[in-house]
Amino acid sequence: MTLSARWRELVDQLPDRVHLLAVSKGQPVAAIRQLAELGQMDFGESRLQEALPKLEALEDLPGLRWHFIGRLQANKVRAVVRSFGFIQSVDSQRLAERISRISGEEKRCPQVMLQVKFRDDPCKGGFGPAQLRESWPELIELPHLKLIGLMAMAPMGLSLQQRKNIFQECRDLADELGLAECSMGMSGDWSEAVDAGATWLRLGGVLFGARVKSAQGPTDDINDV
Ligand SMILES: *Cc1c(COP(=O)(O)O)cnc(C)c1O
Numbered sequence: 001m002t003l004s005a006r007w008r009e010l011v012d013q014l015p016d017r018v019h020l021l022a023v024s025k026g027q028p029v030a031a032i033r034q035l036a037e038l039g040q041m042d043f044g045e046s047r048l049q050e051a052l053p054k055l056e057a058l059e060d061l062p063g064l065r066w067h068f069i070g071r072l073q074a075n076k077v078r079a080v081v082r083s084f085g086f087i088q089s090v091d092s093q094r095l096a097e098r099i100s101r102i103s104g105e106e107k108r109c110p111q112v113m114l115q116v117k118f119r120d121d122p123c124k125g126g127f128g129p130a131q132l133r134e135s136w137p138e139l140i141e142l143p144h145l146k147l148i149g150l151m152a153m154a155p156m157g158l159s160l161q162q163r164k165n166i167f168q169e170c171r172d173l174a175d176e177l178g179l180a181e182c183s184m185g186m187s188g189d190w191s192e193a194v195d196a197g198a199t200w201l202r203l204g205g206v207l208f209g210a211r212v213k214s215a216q217g218p219t220d221d222i223n224d225v
Helices: 001-011 029-038 048-057 072-083 094-107 129-139 161-176 189-195
Strands: 021-024 042-043 065-068 086-090 111-114 146-151 181-183 200-203
Touching: 001 021, 001 029, 029 189, 042 048, 048 065, 048 072, 065 111, 072 094, 086 094, 094 111, 094 129, 111 129, 146 161, 161 181, 161 189, 181 200, 189 200
Parallel strands: 021 042, 021 200, 042 065, 065 086, 086 111, 111 146, 146 181
Antiparallel strands: none
8 A cells, every 4th residue: 555545544544533643753754745745734753863854854845743752852852842843752840841941932832742651661751640640730830831631652562451541541631630632542552542532643654654764662562462
């Protein structure tokens, strides 16, 4: 199947409330351009060094929305705030405060999703649910970012049922906090995420096919029991 056909088939299966984030890390500019022509406007990148030249090469396309989805180091915040309208991987109060301060200086107001870690996972950052509830009164006071939702990533190696449970916990916590958006579900489990109430799916492999360049980040696990 071609890229266009895969995109069309995916989009046709999604309920209206669910947005598709095309995770374009490791993908060439030409593929992004091809999807943009079909109407795909939201793209996700996880590494700044890789993303910046691509954003620049695509500057002629109006209306693209760039989402930062990778681990965000303190010294990259300014560059990310300048180039990305969405940051889906805000994994600590400290980082949120820094983003707000720098966004103020840069006259920006990024839309932010807080990354939540629902299970212990040494490989990933994120707020624990209890920690997020505790930080919440201060997070909602941050003036230069717009909190729109939560982002969850399941640890590697979980069964599909275990991932479903995480998706449900993420939806419940977002509802408790009054947040509309839940970014959860990747290539191997997006339909379970939709059932659990995802509003954003972050899809790389299932949309683009194999990555062209090696890219860090989660890959599909094969424990779909
Ligand atoms: C790479 C990546 C994805 C996409 O993963 P696929 O399995 O290729 O769909 C989603 N979210 C994050 C944070 C990623 O880094």
